[in-house]
Amino acid sequence: MKSKLPYYLLLLTFTLIISPLFAASCDDELFKVLVNLEQPKTFARLQSYSGNWTVILADPVEKLRDKEQNKELSRSVSMTLGETQDVLITLSQKGLAFRAGNMPESPFEYKRIIFKGGDLISVTFPPSAPMLFEGELSFTKDADNFSIRLINQLPLNRLLAAVASQEAFSNNSQAVKAHIIALRTKLLYFKRNSLHKAEGVDICNQRHCVKYQGIGSNKTLPEILVKHTANKVLTYKNQIILPRYHHTCGGKISSSESVYGIKEPYHIAQADVYRHGEAENCMHSPSFRWLIEINKSELETFLSLSYASGASYLYTSWKPEQINNEERITSVKISGKSSKIISGIEFLKKLQKFFGSKSFKSARFKEEVMSRTLQYTGKGEGDGVGMCLYGADGLAKKGKTTIEILNFYYPGTEVKTNY
Numbered sequence: 448m449k450s451k452l453p454y455y456l457l458l459l460t461f462t463l464i465i466s467p468l469f470a471a472s473c474d475d476e477l478f479k480v481l482v483n484l485e486q487p488k489t490f491a492r493l494q495s496y497s498g499n500w501t502v503i504l505a506d507p508v509e510k511l512r513d514k515e516q517n518k519e520l521s522r523s524v525s526m527t528l529g530e531t532q533d534v535l536i537t538l539s540q541k542g543l544a545f546r547a548g549n550m551p552e553s554p555f556e557y558k559r560i561i562f563k564g565g566d567l568i569s570v571t572f573p574p575s576a577p578m579l580f581e582g583e584l585s586f587t588k589d590a591d592n593f594s595i596r597l598i599n600q601l602p603l604n605r606l607l608a609a610v611a612s613q614e615a616f617s618n619n620s621q622a623v624k625a626h627i628i629a630l631r632t633k634l635l636y637f638k639r640n641s642l643h644k645a646e647g648v649d650i651c652n653q654r655h656c657v658k659y660q661g662i663g664s665n666k667t668l669p670e671i672l673v674k675h676t677a678n679k680v681l682t683y684k685n686q687i688i689l690p691r692y693h694h695t696c697g698g699k700i701s702s703s704e705s706v707y708g709i710k711e712p713y714h715i716a717q718a719d720v721y722r723h724g725e726a727e728n729c730m731h732s733p734s735f736r737w738l739i740e741i742n743k744s745e746l747e748t749f750l751s752l753s754y755a756s757g758a759s760y761l762y763t764s765w766k767p768e769q770i771n772n773e774e775r776i777t778s779v780k781i782s783g784k785s786s787k788i789i790s791g792i793e794f795l796k797k798l799q800k801f802f803g804s805k806s807f808k809s810a811r812f813k814e815e816v817m818s819r820t821l822q823y824t825g826k827g828e829g830d831g832v833g834m835c836l837y838g839a840d841g842l843a844k845k846g847k848t849t850i851e852i853l854n855f856y857y858p859g860t861e862v863k864t865n866y
């Protein structure tokens with residue numbers, strides 16, 4: 448009888464060595480990111496910094512016809528953009544106009560212009576500074592606000608390195624790894640739950656999503672630690688979560704329920720203190736305490752501009768309606784001829800939009816009325832829910848590991864690989 452040993456050996460080799468190579472890795476998943484700028488974009492200059500880029504001029508607005516043979520020509524045109532070569536894209540009446548280097552502008556307008564296959568490309572929307580991108584770029588016309596729309600597609604690990612660099616707050620590897628694992632989980636949560644499905648992307652670079660302006664500001668430590676934490680995510684009861692985090696809590700963390708009205712068992716209220724009697728983990732943050740002073744008239748202008756809707760709805764004053772146990776204002780009453788209640792976090796966003804993002808850093812503040820001015824003393828920066836990033840840095844300084852940091856800020860969660 449023939450031995451079956453070689454067969455089993457083969458099977459064992461496949462199971463142990465080959466098959467893990469086929470396992471899907473979330474870090475390789477492609478993400479489509481909508482890259483917004485403050486102002487509408489009507490003009491872009493692109494230059495290949497590295498590698499040859501294939502440029503596809505897709506979907507001409509007018510159908511291209513070969514007059515002699517009287518037949519429709521191919522709908523897309525493709526060309527190569529070599530290193531140092533540049534092209535211009537301009538918003539036109541019906542789509543996008545395109546011009547390569549010193550060539551005359553193409554007489555056609557296109558609905559979509561795609562760049563792919565190269566290594567690194569610079570994109571400038573004057574007067575903004577150039578941004579550097581990898582992966583695939585797709586330019587279309589945004590009909591709503593007369594602007595060029597840019598979508599960048601790149602693998603999760605590259606997006607992660609870029610966003611982690613933009614949000615970088617610590618040089619301590621254990622804290623940076625905790626941040627990267629939370630960020631990877633957040634990005635996957637957005638994608639898995641199709642929160643941006645309507646716009647045809649997975650995520651955008653506005654405040655409610657993540658900071659992303661290409662890979663030009665990437666830093667060495669996040670780049671390396673993305674690899675060291677490859678495919679690691681935070682789960683609760685085997686489900687991927689939306690881990691919330693913020694700059695500085697100011698000593699006390701609030702639950703997601705009290706700030707957002709959403710009950711999440713891993714976003715609890717707790718002191719940002721590892722062991723009773725110790726100092727707050729984020730005490731070294733520049734935003735641990737803050738103070739600003741504004742003129743009384745500025746506050747009136749803010750209220751009337753931010754909340755006015757017709758003369759009978761002119762609001763002239765505000766006061767906290769509810770303050771939670773961690774001293775955060777969770778709802779606000781604004782009054783004039785009539786009054787209305789709004790959430791503390793919405794009120795904070797309006798304050799920051801009007802006075803600047805570094806003015807009222809959190810909803811944890813008190814007002815003192817002076818003769819002409821109003822003085823606000825506050826603690827922390829951000830919503831105060833989930834991981835306090837400066838606190839994570841403080842814990843890492845005290846010798847805590849990535850897992851200990853994550854377990855502290857997201858109790859009950861588990862770090863798993865590939866979800």
Ligand SMILES: [Zn+2]
Pocket residue numbers: 643650651652653655656657
């Ligand atoms: Zn978004």
Ligand SMILES: [Zn+2]
Pocket residue numbers: 695696697698699719728729835837838
């Ligand atoms: Zn803190």
